[in-house]
Structure formats: C-alpha cells, structure tokens
Amino acid sequence: MKKYVSILLDIELKIREGQYRSGYKLPSVRDASEQYKCSKSTILRAYAELERKHAIYSVPQSGYYVVETHSDVHHGHSSDCVDFASASPDLNVFPYLDFQHCLNQAIDTYKYHLFTYGDSQGLETLRYTLVSHLADTQVFAKKDRIIVTSGVQQALEILAKMPFPNGKEKILVEQPSYDIYLRFLEEESIPVNTIARTAEGLDFYELENQFKQENIKFFYTMSRHHNPLGISYNTEERKTIAALAAKYDVFIVEDDYMADLGVDPLVDPIYAYDQTERTIYLKSFSKIIFPGLRLGVAVLPENLLETFSTYKRYVDTSILSQAALDIYIKNGMYERHKHTISKLYSERIHILNKALERYNQTGYIQTPAVTSGVYTPFKLPRTVNLERLVYNLKARNIQVVAGKGFYLSSYREQQKFLRISISRAQPEQIDQGVKSIIEEVSKGNWY
Structure with missing residues (x-):
C-alpha cells in the first residue's frame, strides 16, 4: 500500500474513533511528516485527499481541521442500542x-x-x-x-x-x-x-x-x-x-x-x-x-x-x-475502502474477544477462535430458552439473532447459539453488550 494511503487510513480511523474530534486541529505538515516518517509532500497528498473527501478542511495560515460530524447519531438507531444483529456494512463508514x-x-x-x-x-x-x-x-x-x-x-x-x-x-x-x-x-x-x-x-x-x-x-x-x-x-x-x-x-x-x-x-x-x-x-x-x-x-x-x-x-x-x-x-477507491473497513472490523472483533475473556470466565458461552470478518457464534447451554433470551436482551436494548434460522427446518441436530455480528456494533458499545449477554445467560432461570 502506498505510504500516503496508509496515513490517510490512519487519520480516518482516528476521526471515527473520536481521537480526532470535530474541529480538532491536525498535526502540522512538518510534525506529521516526522510522526509518520515520510516526506512533507506525502503528508500534503494525504491531507489533500482527506479534503477532497470532506473529512478535513484547511484554514490559510492556520492549518488543517476535522470537519464537524454527527457520528453520535447512528442513522436511525438509538445510540443506546447495541446492534449485534445487522449483517449490513456500517453506514458510518460508507464511502458516499x-x-x-x-x-x-x-x-x-x-x-x-x-x-x-x-x-x-x-x-x-x-x-x-x-x-x-x-x-x-x-x-x-x-x-x-x-x-x-x-x-x-x-x-x-x-x-x-x-x-x-x-x-x-x-x-x-x-x-x-x-x-x-x-x-x-x-x-x-x-x-x-x-x-x-x-x-x-x-x-x-x-x-x-x-x-x-x-x-x-x-x-x-x-x-x-x-x-x-x-x-x-x-x-x-x-x-x-x-x-x-x-x-x-x-x-x-x-x-x-x-x-x-x-x-x-x-x-x-x-x-x-x-x-x-x-x-x-x-x-x-x-x-x-x-x-x-x-x-x-x-x-x-x-x-x-x-x-x-x-x-x-x-x-x-x-x-x-x-x-x-x-x-x-x-481508481483504487475500492482497495482503499477495503483496507479501511477490514481494519475497522478486525478491531471490533478484537474488542469482542477481550470482552469475552473479561466476563465469560465461568464458560457459560462457547465461541470459536475468530479474529476477522464480522460473525462469531455464542454457543449456549442446552437449558437456555433461546426465544426468551432474545426477548430479554431486546428489553435491554441489545439486538441479536438466534441461530435457529440458519438450519433447515427438518434438521434435528441443531445447536443453540446466537449469531453475533459486529458490523454495526459501535466499538464503545461492544464491551457492555457482551457483559449484558453473559449476565442474561448466567441467570439460568429458563423453566
């Protein structure tokens, strides 16, 4: 990947994660070239591309600033809702x-x-x-x-x-x-x-x-x-x-x-x-x-x-x-966006796995070793009432999908699991979402 593209992707990630907030002044061209160990022309090219994408703007004699965004409103979803159900790409990173x-x-x-x-x-x-x-x-x-x-x-x-x-x-x-x-x-x-x-x-x-x-x-x-x-x-x-x-x-x-x-x-x-x-x-x-x-x-x-x-x-x-x-x-836009979204999803899966390590010490939920992509199953104890679990989680503003629909209706050896998708689960919500799921599963009052 070209150096300016990797710089561009890194800045976009910092903006999405809130490290560079609306109105934040980006490092000067000189400071950024030292930070990324590259030429000033490479930084200028990355900044110019970010300007073209309306992610940042320049102020003469002052520098480059992050454009004001509304990332706290997740396209029709309540910011309190943890969406582990949606399989579609994250609308917040769509290259409109x-x-x-x-x-x-x-x-x-x-x-x-x-x-x-x-x-x-x-x-x-x-x-x-x-x-x-x-x-x-x-x-x-x-x-x-x-x-x-x-x-x-x-x-x-x-x-x-x-x-x-x-x-x-x-x-x-x-x-x-x-x-x-x-x-x-x-x-x-x-x-x-x-x-x-x-x-x-x-x-x-x-x-x-x-x-x-x-x-x-x-x-x-x-x-x-x-x-x-x-x-x-x-x-x-x-x-x-x-x-x-x-x-x-x-x-x-x-x-x-x-x-x-x-x-x-x-x-x-x-x-x-x-x-x-x-x-x-x-x-x-x-x-x-x-x-x-x-x-x-x-x-x-x-x-x-x-x-x-x-x-x-x-x-x-x-x-x-x-x-x-x-x-x-x-024109290379697909390749660049691919790297952006792949890195984003890998980080969300990483957050999910860390949350499982933190809250699933009793082993109520079993998961495979998934480190990329968007899906992972939460395999549940046989005693769990799947429909009631989904209902209880919905009441806690957590959207999940039961595994039953991923089998033919005639198949008799179905396993109980939730399909967890991180494609639209915001990073700051994943930890609490996993904790809440494990709390519901561990209650054990399913009869």
Whole structure:
C-alpha cells in the first residue's frame, strides 16, 4: 500500500474513533511528516485527499481541521442500542462521496450505453477490470468466464435450478448455513442433503461418503468467514475439498462473500486448488460497499457457461451500477475502502474477544477462535430458552439473532447459539453488550 494511503487510513480511523474530534486541529505538515516518517509532500497528498473527501478542511495560515460530524447519531438507531444483529456494512463508514463521484463519472463516460439493455453477462469493461481484481485473491479467470449477477443470491438460485453435466440432482449444504439460501431451497422443494459444520470443521470422511454415494450435484460452502459460524477452512481442508470434488465428479459452489475482509494472504480459495474445473466461485460486493448495489460475480467452468447464461436469460443488473463499480475499482477507491473497513472490523472483533475473556470466565458461552470478518457464534447451554433470551436482551436494548434460522427446518441436530455480528456494533458499545449477554445467560432461570 502506498505510504500516503496508509496515513490517510490512519487519520480516518482516528476521526471515527473520536481521537480526532470535530474541529480538532491536525498535526502540522512538518510534525506529521516526522510522526509518520515520510516526506512533507506525502503528508500534503494525504491531507489533500482527506479534503477532497470532506473529512478535513484547511484554514490559510492556520492549518488543517476535522470537519464537524454527527457520528453520535447512528442513522436511525438509538445510540443506546447495541446492534449485534445487522449483517449490513456500517453506514458510518460508507464511502458516499467517493461512490457519488464514481456514479457521476459513470454517467459521463457511459451515457450512450445507459440507453441500451447491455450484455446479460455483464458490462464488458467491468469484466475486464474483474479479471485483475479477482487475480489478487488467486482467482484466475478469463473475461468470458465471468458473469455479473444481481447479487450472489441470484447466482445461487440459478445454480440450484439448472441441470449440471454430472447428471446429479442433490445439493449438499452445511448445517448451519446461509439462512436466505436455505429458505429458498425449502420453498422450491429442491433435493437437499446436509452435513454438520462446527467450530472444529467438517467430518471429511462423511463428506467423501456423501460425494461417493449420495448423487450430489454440488456442495455449497463458505470457505471464509462462514455465516453464521465465522470460521474459515485452512489450506489443507481447501485442497481436500477440491480433490474430493475431482475424484467423485461433484461441483463445488464456493461462496466467498467476504473475500476482502481480513483475508490471510497465505490461504487461497478452493478455486485456486481446482485442477479439473469443478469449482464455481462466487463473490459479493455488498459487505464492502453497500447491499443496495446488488452486484455479485460468478466465475464458472467452461461446461456450465451456456446453461447458466440460458437460465439467466436477460440483463437484470443496472448498467449504471456496474459502470460505477468499474470506476470505483480502477481508481483504487475500492482497495482503499477495503483496507479501511477490514481494519475497522478486525478491531471490533478484537474488542469482542477481550470482552469475552473479561466476563465469560465461568464458560457459560462457547465461541470459536475468530479474529476477522464480522460473525462469531455464542454457543449456549442446552437449558437456555433461546426465544426468551432474545426477548430479554431486546428489553435491554441489545439486538441479536438466534441461530435457529440458519438450519433447515427438518434438521434435528441443531445447536443453540446466537449469531453475533459486529458490523454495526459501535466499538464503545461492544464491551457492555457482551457483559449484558453473559449476565442474561448466567441467570439460568429458563423453566
């Protein structure tokens, strides 16, 4: 990362955390260059970028100051409410001005294209840009293998309904798993098999047995920052899944929806270990930018392209949104915002883990070792009445999500847990929120 970008990100973080409050005078260019051990021109470039983003302003002969903000009002939520439920990005760090600039530039650049229906595979210039963007995470694919979708959900629904060249019918899903997809599979009566996934991982003997004997069309899995478990596969597990898929002619649908959050650069996606073109790689831009963008990417094997395109049929993603995303990635704004939000979420997870160390000494709650992403489960004692716990926490102004919805309704081996999300939980609230949850759980009056 360029030096001025790291300085910019550090100052933005200090502003968000309140270290640099509204009206605060930033260090002089000379002092900042000594503080960050860089040239004055580098500081001037960082300050100029912060001015352009309306985060700071300059006063001639005086210096640079933080713009007055209203960060104490959290977009419609009471400042007393601890939001451990929301999965959407933190609105307080949404890059409004950057993306508005990209939208305006997209209108100027693509003004004639906006009056056409476009290509159902996606805007060609965006797909060219995505070739190099995906390569940064070891997903190497030609432009023609990339299809832009209306969010990852659309790709998942198409894959569930379309026939596969292996001629098999069942979809294998983890339990627990992505709740919205599970509801879709149930509503559409699509044949489904299940396999348990816990903080300890998968039973790979069972996985192989299902691949071998159960007529599995594809295995749907989240390789990083699993929703709701927060855990990720290690390198050997990813290699094993790719090898079993090749051995038994089963496809893998790898939902890498949080590829950009706290990614270990030494751990590549399952797609990178696939030597036989049986992995469909899916990526969403919702967790980095905003859900309303409704843009996802599917990287498909050659033998699935035609069928997938037939089921997709028409252009259903905004050309303007695609054009704006193309510009947002090309000019480095996406990469910069990715670092900002990834660092922010890592710090919130760290605060959460410290709070658990402080208040959970009796071990009422069990959690996996999650250090990045936005989710972690609070596994509860069997005696806890989950519905009453959620109700009691709501009365204390703490929003949580019960784990029950992340299972198929027919699955009988459900574990009791709360899915905790830190994406909108403000840092100063997390400690008290964790303390309150543990207090409620430890009361033990559930009968």
